[in-house]
Amino acid sequence: MQREIPDSQKVNELISQLKIESPTVGLPPIENWHPDFTGDIDIQIRNTGEWFFQGDLMSRESLVKLFAGILRREDDGNYYLVTPVEKVRISVDDAPLQIVDYHWRTLSDGLKVLELLSNLGDVVVLAADNTFRFSGGDGITPYVHVRRGLLARVSRGVFYRLVEGAIADAEAENRVVDGEMDLYIESMGVRHALAREPS
Numbered sequence: 001m002q003r004e005i006p007d008s009q010k011v012n013e014l015i016s017q018l019k020i021e022s023p024t025v026g027l028p029p030i031e032n033w034h035p036d037f038t039g040d041i042d043i044q045i046r047n048t049g050e051w052f053f054q055g056d057l058m059s060r061e062s063l064v065k066l067f068a069g070i071l072r073r074e075d076d077g078n079y080y081l082v083t084p085v086e087k088v089r090i091s092v093d094d095a096p097l098q099i100v101d102y103h104w105r106t107l108s109d110g111l112k113v114l115e116l117l118s119n120l121g122d123v124v125v126l127a128a129d130n131t132f133r134f135s136g137g138d139g140i141t142p143y144v145h146v147r148r149g150l151l152a153r154v155s156r157g158v159f160y161r162l163v164e165g166a167i168a169d170a171e172a173e174n175r176v177v178d179g180e181m182d183l184y185i186e187s188m189g190v191r192h193a194l195a196r197e198p199s
Contacts, residue, residue: 027069030082031148041081043067043090047153049098049119061120068120071096073149095143097122097152102162114187116154122146126187132194140195159194166194 044052051058051067058064070081071090079092101117114126124130124144132142132154142154154162166183184191 027147030070030072033082033084035082035085035087037080038086038088041088041090043081045079045090045092045096047094049096065120068096071148071150073151095151095153097146097150099124099144099152099154099158102158111189112187114185114192116144116152116158118146118152122152124152126185126190126192128188128190131190131192134195142194163194 042054051064067081072082073079079090080087098119099116100119103115105113105115116124124146130145134140134142142159143151146152162185166185170183183194
């Protein structure tokens with residue numbers, strides 16, 4: 001069993017290293033911050049979405065949200081925590097965020113919108129400029145862009161529920177292409193495929 005990270009010494013040391021005094025309302029403007037790279041820090045985001053510091057689980061959600069708010073992925077493919085004066089690299093096993101739920105909303109003009117909810121409270125709208133991306137070894141693991149180069153992996157439970165809804169819609173509309181059911185969901189007036197398009 002993983003030992004939970006203590007609330008005092010390690011957490012205070014980590015916050016001090018990154019020169020963060022307290023959480024702020026909304027996301028900090030890290031796109032305007034360009035400090036020099038100052039090294040690696042032993043933070044790992046596992047493929048479960050859990051954060052670890054020096055091997056210990058960071059169980060305080062407020063602390064995880066604080067660090068997630070200053071996290072970005074850069075062109076080199078690495079993930080960094082960024083403050084006005086420091087930029088430290090962390091390790092991410094897969095995607096730093098997870099999509100854990102969703103809900104449908106209908107706009108005043110009748111347009112249906114799918115809102116995907118991350119494990120840290122981000123709301124992602126599925127739209128023309130942000131649709132599912134499929135990757136992973138199986139080529140069927142779905143991801144969506146959240147912010148600042150950060151992707152969220154869509155959990156199996158969420159994806160299966162979306163597929164079930166798409167199957168029901170396809171059956172109701174008798175959508176069959178070349179003998180196979182045409183599966184997609186529609187959000188913001190755009191069709192979003194629920195599998196990678198054949199190349």
